[in-house]
Amino acid sequence: MNTLDTTLHAGEHGHHGPAKGIGRWLFTTNHKDIGTLYLWFSLLMFFTGGCMALMIRAELFQPGLQLVEPGFFNQMTTMHGLIMVFGAVMPAFVGLANWMVPMMIGAPDMALPRMNNWSFWILPFAFAMMISTLFMDGGAPNFGWTFYAPLSTTYAPPSVTYFIFAIHMMGISSIMGAINIIATILNLRVPGMTMMKLPLFCWTWLITAFLLIAVMPVLAGVVTMMLMDIHFGTSFFNAAGGGDPVLFQHVFWFFGHPEVYIMILPAFGIISQIIPTFARKRLFGYASMVYATASIAILSFLVWAHHMFTVGIPLAGELFFMFATMLIAVPTGVKVFNWVATMFRGSMTFETPMLFALAFVVLFTIGGFSGLMLAIAPVDFQYHDTYFVVAHFHYVLVPGAVFAIMAGAYYWLPKWTGHMLDERMGKLHFWLSFIGVNITFFPMHFIGLAGMPRRIPDYALQFADFNMVASIGAFIFGLSQLVFLWNVIACVRGGEKAAARSWEGAEGLEWEVPSPAPYHTFATPPKLPESQR
């Protein structure tokens, strides 16, 4: 395809294939190369964090301490959370955005290609720094991914400073990625593509990018305050010096709650691309999807204290945060009903991406409902810090965000590689994951309601059976991801040739270019296809 491209635009500057060797990846400003880098990096982090999760589940297979020291167990829960949130889910979405956003809006590349290169190449260093803490004296951070003060200040291991700088670097990387995506979507749309004709994946990413701009600096602020408390004698979170540890939780969750929507809104976008394709119908309620996404984003700033119902906020506060949280279920419900309505009377087929998308709709909704249960302030006192919370956020993040990423990967793999996926292997991966994920996380609801606290290496005997079930499920789920890896590699190496429009019902500019997508696409702005005019 590259030769065709070169001959077509012979003599025009910038139209050449990729550079050779490692330099291609180090110095690339091509959105497709950077997207690929992000996705591989995220997969690597997904397996790293996954190994840590399996270590946790192996220890919890039976009551008692068998495999690891409690201190190391705490480091595992902390690093697993941090790596999955900042290393796996967020870079995967940025990678998908890099690959797909320019192609969906008919742009030749991202708006700021050099910054794009920088924002990716910060990440490996940030994570090398963070993972290196595992080999330091005093061990890695062990205070949970929420790093509550004073656990992360007064009682933190010395490696906390590395953790702080790693967070700073990830934050800078995310902010640059967000700026790039906003600039691309706002300035580089093909003529005729108005905002309300934007593919929904671009819309959700645009809103996510604004969330990132709003809250990543607050995260940077809170870790800076920690740094100052630890090294410069300030007392932001130290009660003895007039500070307040509860302040930490407020500032952290002011970042933290929008952050959970940062990890799910792009997933909504991916699902909104996939379901219409395989239902062979237009997305039901496009405008309401856009408004629902925006409402979720705005509400996400007003609900942070539902993570802290038990710190002693007054009744009026508990009520406000409880009702504001429940309000989020309304726009989320709009989305779920729109997806269902899109499928209604559609001619559906169930290829691998669609299976993942369907599982997303069902299992994310389960996670949403347990979230509603947690939103009820009076009962949250029972659920707080139990495995019920663990079950809830894993349901929205694993069969939620992660399944959506996998659905997106399977959906766009033909476009990236030029080869169709081996459907048999894709379905095998899907069913193993689907069964594994439910065996892992569903029992956690029960042990949580029965009172098992989270982040502990040992537990009372009555929780033994469900923990064993969860651990078995975790190993099924974890090992089945090797099938995913195999599928991706197989798809890169060969397979049935993919057509430009790789899926029968696929609509959008990205399906107008050949598969695999040439190194440079849309050097001249394309005409909008009939369906999008």
Added chain:
Amino acid sequence: MNVQADNRRLVRRLVFSCVLMFGFGFALVPLYDVFCEVTGLNGKITNTGPVAVEGPDLSRQVRVRLLAVHNEGMPWEFGPVDGLIETHPGEMKQTAFHATNPTGRRMVAQAIPSVAPAEAAEYLHKVNCFCFEQQTLLAGESVQMPLLFVIDKKLPEHIRSLTLSYTLFDISPEVSVAESSEKEQSL
């Protein structure tokens, strides 16, 4: 090019919002204090200093429970002289906490008060309190630390008892660092 100028302007604005939000993160610190002060949340006591006593409201009784908490690793013996005080709103009460430093070294401590229910915090007026300043005890030394307080007559009817708790923090390391740096400066 047109698009490049647009990009540059947009990036400038977005970077500026980032800087603004970074500042906002820090602004949350004073905002949080102001918010707690206005609403009386958090059990922080803000009414301190001399007060005009107008005579007690003998029709109501309030039980004030005094608690002493040692922050982790604080070796001092520390407790209220009187654990439970019956008082009337508007009545000036004097009591004390005792503290002993059983260690072989000079130590500095800071007591941090908190009131429960938090709603009562704004009605507890401390005329004088040992928590206003740091306490320094030499090895083996003991001290009685005075506390003088008045419950405001405006205390809501439904509050019949409240708890005043002190957590004692060991701040010797911080103080010795500050002192040594002061000495360095005076030299």
